[in-house]
Amino acid sequence: MTRLVLKFGGTSVANLERIRNVARHVKREVEAGNQVAVVVSAMAGETNKLVGLCREASALHDAREYDAVVSSGEQVTSGVLAIVLQDMGIDARSWQGWQIALRTDASHGAARITEIDGGTLIERLEQGQVAVVAGFQGVAPDNRIATLGRGGSDTSAVALAAAIKADRCDIYTDVDGVYTTDPRIVPRARRLDRIAFEEMLEMASLGAKVLQVRSVEMAMVHGVRTFVRSSFDDPDAPQVGAGGLPPGTLICDEDEIVEQQVVTGIAFAKDEAQVSIRNVADKPGVASTVFGSLAEANINVDMIVQNISPDGRTTDITFTVPEGDYERALGVLEEQREAIGYEAIEGARDVVKVSVIGMGMRSHAGIAARCFHGLADKGINIRAITTSEIKISVLIDSAYTELAVRTLHSLYGLDG
């Protein structure tokens, strides 16, 4: 007996025809003898409509009331899918966040899940009933509905899978898995059969928009095997592909990945801008002043590079910010010129961060050197470099994005 959580996003439940298609996926899993809980988003467009209503009502709307309004979208989908399943002869029941209960903290509008009581659901699942759970919502300590923020349904699904001790969480989405890189840029990109949690976390946060970063973090922490597959697959097609699974990508513990590649994928993030502060005094507290003032202005800083000072007196600091915050970041630093004490600020808008990701890096030397060499061979100048245990990121001119990604994709043997 396998216990599964199936999650379907807004485009997968955009209308009744698609909801019926979702129901056929559920039916297939039930008929295969599995216990099934389903997590659904609002029908595509509904959440935007409800958010618009709140904004029109007041520019500064109360997050608690916003949550009451916006969560109604998932409530509708869960009820409608339960009706469709019953119509197909499947015992099913919808569950709102407060009915489970899926408890969150008090951060209305972007709440975090604190606790899920899986007991009642497990009981129903064991009786053979399908649980259709409204995603994106829970109940806050004040007994009010709280939403988890955009993309929260992925997190709902993974958290629910952990709470009911599911064997797998299947994320049905509009792509059929996680690729070695964006197939629109590299036609020879391959779908990965498996990817380790840590790698997926880097892929997700670096711009591969398959899964919300928070849901991957949660899957990693709780060890929830998460399977990404296409909701547009024929529900009645044979379900046996690689590793006993249909086409898709399994995000799992690295131990489950028998043939670990050194490099798993190449990610890239456009919409970054580079800021360099030249000849800043190399003394304690400077970095704190720079990044503290940016944080106060609510500007997220990503890559940060600071070299050893050559003369022991001044150094350069380079970092990236979202492109939309570029002008504002320059303004903040201009204001703080006295406090920071620097000679000049330089920057560039047209930059891209390209990252090479792979668990295998930890045990293989020379991965970074090959990256730099490969890019240099193509005449691509590297503006900045940062690395972590399983990632190498380089900042380059965005005009070279495609060339760099394709070069690295070939270089690490990822071409299909």
Next chain:
Amino acid sequence: MTRLVLKFGGTSVANLERIRNVARHVKREVEAGNQVAVVVSAMAGETNKLVGLCREASALHDAREYDAVVSSGEQVTSGVLAIVLQDMGIDARSWQGWQIALRTDASHGAARITEIDGGTLIERLEQGQVAVVAGFQGVAPDNRIATLGRGGSDTSAVALAAAIKADRCDIYTDVDGVYTTDPRIVPRARRLDRIAFEEMLEMASLGAKVLQVRSVEMAMVHGVRTFVRSSFDDPDAPQVGAGGLPPGTLICDEDEIVEQQVVTGIAFAKDEAQVSIRNVADKPGVASTVFGSLAEANINVDMIVQNISPDGRTTDITFTVPEGDYERALGVLEEQREAIGYEAIEGARDVVKVSVIGMGMRSHAGIAARCFHGLADKGINIRAITTSEIKISVLIDSAYTELAVRTLHSLYGLDG
């Protein structure tokens, strides 16, 4: 300190502009020093859209899932109104049925309220917070959302008023009160300043569609003073009219009505059909067979007239059914011809029931005689008569509806 419940229906909250108008009504009451709870319906059209979605999902949809889907409409309105009120500087908070808790029985889709815990709301009201309550919904014993059936928001409002011991329940609707009869038929119809619960019950059930019958019953049982007024009034207009109230009709205990009229109003119900069973055996059990078989076929029977048998052996039974059930009623009686034992069935579709209503009838003789005389004077034939303590109903040909209503309206001195 006056505690008020204000109820606004779907047309009054149909869009944000109207919701803002509702908020101005609430604001006026708050600024007058009142404690205010508001009950809202779904935005006009929303409930129909959600019902359509359930029907399309399955012709035989589960009432519990239907309730989860359909109740989302009121959830949205309550949240949006709370946001708009806060934007106007008024402390407000939305409440869903399960949060109050407003408990119902298990009759999903047409649930009856069993209990409302007014404690939490009273506490908030006393702190000066406006409670915006989603109408039409409660929570059933199985911890699932239950809806109260069409028009249930009126019932929510009155039940809530009883639970929080409100001084008055103001029903804001698209008419400005209860009239002596339909003004479209009698231009000289007057708005009543006050009407007794019992009278309103007869008016409501006889076709004056201002308030749901169930809400009037509940108001009568709990003694909730209910005030019907127009939601299209200027919220900032002076609020002092007859009896210290703005234009509208107060439904109240008869003791509160100082100048009790003998006759309060003339109601009429079209869409009735008459069925007469001729020469049926005058023996025990016949009426039971007739009406039992109609009840089994789910046909509501209204007026029932049976005379003393002239010869002690056979008699005639006349009754009315909804016009839409007329053919079906004839079919049922045809099937039961053997069991009932009658000579013939006659009937008529084009009939109307006209009723004269007034608490004063109990103490005034001759009211009925004047009615029959007045109609005879105009050459209107009476097909059947039924009476109660406070009501005389006559069944006549529908061609005479306007003439009969106008005649009776004048006859009892109701013309404005």
